[in-house]
Amino acid sequence: DSGVTQTPKHLITATGQRVTLRCSPRSGDLSVYWYQQSLDQGLQFLIQYYNGEERAKGNILERFSAQQFPDLHSELNLSSLELGDSALYFCASSESSYNEQFFGPGTRLTVL
Amino acid sequence: GEDVEQSLFLSVREGDSSVINCTYTDSSSTYLYWYKQEPGAGLQLLTYIFSNMDMKQDQRLTVLLNKKDKHLSLRIADTQTGDSAIYFCAERADSWGKLQFGAGTQVVVTP
Numbered sequence: 001d002s003g004v005t006q007t008p009k010h011l012i013t014a015t016g017q018r019v020t021l022r023c024s025p026r027s028g029d030l031s032v033y034w035y036q037q038s039l040d041q042g043l044q045f046l047i048q049y050y051n052g053e054e055r056a057k058g059n060i061l062e063r064f065s066a067q068q069f070p071d072l073h074s075e076l077n078l079s080s081l082e083l084g085d086s087a088l089y090f091c092a093s094s095e096s097s098y099n100e101q102f103f104g105p106g107t108r109l110t111v112l
Numbered sequence: 113g114e115d116v117e118q119s120l121f122l123s124v125r126e127g128d129s130s131v132i133n134c135t136y137t138d139s140s141s142t143y144l145y146w147y148k149q150e151p152g153a154g155l156q157l158l159t160y161i162f163s164n165m166d167m168k169q170d171q172r173l174t175v176l177l178n179k180k181d182k183h184l185s186l187r188i189a190d191t192q193t194g195d196s197a198i199y200f201c202a203e204r205a206d207s208w209g210k211l212q213f214g215a216g217t218q219v220v221v222t223p
Contacts, residue, residue, distance in 0.1 A: 056209075
């Protein structure tokens with residue numbers, strides 16, 4: 001157990017819908033990262049927050065957004081969902097940008 | 113652009129050593145990581161190495177880094193069936209900690 005929690009574990013929804021994925025980092029970690037894992041793209045970095053502020057953006061679609069709240073948990077919002085958004089979404093946390101990242105168990109999103 | 117490459121599959125007999133190889137392109141990478149992913153699970157950090165090191169040993173795991181060739185390897189001694197998983201190599205791709213992952217190497221351990 002890495003200490004990073006993600007909910008829900010599984011999510012099944014329809015095209016065009018909007019979902020919210022939630023992540024609670026390890027106690028004491030200020031940095032949160034979101035990654036997408038799909039069969040065709042592999043593991044791709046989406047976005048990073050540090051202590052509530054966005055720090056880095058990767059291959060994140062405009063339909064996707066995220067935020068980190070004062071209690072340091074983070075949410076990833078995916079809207080206007082398409083079939084191709086079906087993937088495993090991982091959250092990772094680290095003490096700072098310079099420390100190793102610990103991953104949560106992931107949320108498996110299926111868009112039908 | 114950045115690219116991390118790994119062989120896709122490795123079959124090894126129980127008790128033998130496994131060696132998983134990885135090449136990376138960003139010579140400014142400061143940290144390189146190995147993660148393990150078992151079926152249906154998240155990524156477990158196995159070990160990492162700082163770029164000024166050549167080798168790091170941690171129990172059954174040995175990491176070798178050749179900076180000149182941008183080559184990283186993970187050796188697992190006395191491989192067990194519980195080591196069957198996908199192993200990802202990753203490089204720290206920017207100052208904010210973004211990780212660039214390889215495609216993963218599926219390791220299958222046979223009795």
